[in-house]
Amino acid sequence: MTALLTTANWNSAAWMRELRAAAPDRKFVLHGIDDYDPAEIRYALTWKPPEGLLPALPNLEVIFNLGAGVDAVLSDPELPDLPLVRLVDENLADRMAEWVTLQVLAHHRGTLTYLAQQHAHQWRERDQPIASEVRVGFLGYGVLAQHAARVIVSLGFEVQAWSRSEKDTDVTLYVGDEALPDFLANTDILVVLLPLTEATREIVNADLIAGLAKDGALGGPILINAGRGGLQNEADILAALNSNVLKGASLDVFQTEPLPADSPLWTAPNLIITPHNSAVSDPRSVSRYVARQMQAHEAGQPLENVVDRKRGY
Ligand code: NDP
Ligand code: OXD
Numbered sequence: 547m548t549a550l551l552t553t554a555n556w557n558s559a560a561w562m563r564e565l566r567a568a569a570p571d572r573k574f575v576l577h578g579i580d581d582y583d584p585a586e587i588r589y590a591l592t593w594k595p596p597e598g599l600l601p602a603l604p605n606l607e608v609i610f611n612l613g614a615g616v617d618a619v620l621s622d623p624e625l626p627d628l629p630l631v632r633l634v635d636e637n638l639a640d641r642m643a644e645w646v647t648l649q650v651l652a653h654h655r656g657t658l659t660y661l662a663q664q665h666a667h668q669w670r671e672r673d674q675p676i677a678s679e680v681r682v683g684f685l686g687y688g689v690l691a692q693h694a695a696r697v698i699v700s701l702g703f704e705v706q707a708w709s710r711s712e713k714d715t716d717v718t719l720y721v722g723d724e725a726l727p728d729f730l731a732n733t734d735i736l737v738v739l740l741p742l743t744e745a746t747r748e749i750v751n752a753d754l755i756a757g758l759a760k761d762g763a764l765g766g767p768i769l770i771n772a773g774r775g776g777l778q779n780e781a782d783i784l785a786a787l788n789s790n791v792l793k794g795a796s797l798d799v800f801q802t803e804p805l806p807a808d809s810p811l812w813t814a815p816n817l818i819i820t821p822h823n824s825a826v827s828d829p830r831s832v833s834r835y836v837a838r839q840m841q842a843h844e845a846g847q848p849l850e851n852v853v854d855r856k857r858g859y
Contacts, residue, residue: 549589549840550603552577553612556593561829565591568833569840591836593827594618601626608843610836612827614638614690615774616853617742630853631839637831639693645772645824646694646737649796650703653735653768654680658794658816675763677702683733684708685749686740686773687719690825694737706732710857727757734762735770742774743858751779755786766793772824775800780811787814798824 551574553561558576565574574591575582577599587603593612600609601624609630611619616632619625652658656672663670682698684691687707695717699705706718708729713719720729730736736758740746750771758767769792771778780801786792794816803822805811811819843849853859 547588547840547844548573548575548582548586549591549836550575550577550582550587551591552593552595552599553591554594557829561833564829564833565836568830568837572837572840589836589840592619595622597622598624600624608840608849610839611853612832612836614825615741616859617774617776620853620855620858627855629849630855631849632851632853632859633827633832633835634689634851635827635831635835637828638825639690641828642690642739642772642825643694643697645798645820646739646770647697647701649770649818650682650698650735650737651701652796652818653770653794654703654764658818678704679763680704680734681706681732681759681762682735682737683729684717685729685736685738686746687713687715687717688739688741690772691737691739694739703735726754730754730757731759733767734759734764735768738769738771738773738777740773740777741859742776745858746773747776748779750777750783752782752786755782755792764793766790768793769795769797771796772798775803780809784810784814787817790815792816794818796820798822 549572551561562574562576584603585605588605588607589610590600590603590606591610591612600606600622606626606628609628611630611632614633616630619630659672680703682703682705684695684707687709691707695705706729708720708726712721738750760766783795787795796818798820799822811817839849
């Protein structure tokens with residue numbers, strides 16, 4: 547059964563190599579490079595597929611999204627009504643935990659201030675609260691946030707989270723829209739790991755920022771977003787950084803990517819920018835995940851991590 551790969555601007559050669567290594571008996575074709583008959587395609591392995599491509603595959607059975615977030619694939623109004631499998635992968639979760647930990651510690655330990663002092667040849671110590679005095683709140687508490695939270699807890703931070711539904715967890719959990727104000731009022735460092743859906747679009751705005759704790763040990767709130775750019779109102783974030791309402795921020799995702807060269811965010815105070823690479827999909831690890839699922843599907847077993855289209859994630 548043939549599988550079609552389409553990966554926007556990723557390194558397609560590496561992906562084809564790893565897919566063929568993970569499933570040597572299977573035929574893989576690369577959209578835009580290989581010739582193929584649309585009728586032979588049973589699986590689509592996609593990241594930001596060109597609009598109209600998936601609806602044109604008459605015998606498609608399963609769509610594998612090669613990342614965790616499915617907002618791009620769901621934005622195709624003609625997306626076929628087939629199982630859409632998202633990526634849940636230890637490798638991805640480890641990478642995200644690294645990035646979140648790096649950003650939390652960077653702000654907690656005043657890294658940007660010390661870098662500025664270094665450039666000015668200044669030797670000056672700043673107050674340093676201990677981690678247990680700082681409250682880290684995860685906005686969205688799914689696979690990636692829970693994994694990152696384990697590391698943040700192990701460093702001694704007080705950790706809490708906000709999600710849509712109840713779950714069994716050791717951290718303090720706030721559930722649903724009514725609980726959001728309390729969650730924010732008890733958060734010094736906000737880590738956004740939500741999916742982009744109709745319910746979460748631009749949730750990170752001036753109102754949300756105003757609700758964050760102002761009495762924390764860091765002297766003001768910090769925002770960290772690795773979810774999606776569509777979750778944030780960038781004008782509001784910029785204004786909050788410029789007015790020192792936000793003490794600092796780290797953004798890995800943006801409304802427009804790549805971030806335009808003339809965006810005022812590039813020079814916003816106390817902002818760390820990374821180019822949507824907090825957790826990249828690893829071709830080897832993901833190929834094994836996809837190969838295992840295709841085999842299970844053909845053996846009549848249920849697919850894992852199928853997206854709930856109604857919820858949007
Ligand atoms: P999950 O689906 O496992 O977790 C999503 C979390 O968000 C869940 O806790 C869910 O609640 C919560 N949530 C969703 N909608 C709402 C809502 N309306 N109100 C409250 N909580 C809500 O996703 P992952 O952890 O795997 O990934 C999260 C996102 O991270 C992805 O969607 C993607 O956009 C982004 N990402 C970014 C990467 C990058 O490189 N920057 C890399 C990988 C992912 P509940 O638990 O109740 O369902
Ligand atoms: C993802 C991403 O969703 O890389 O996996 O953004």
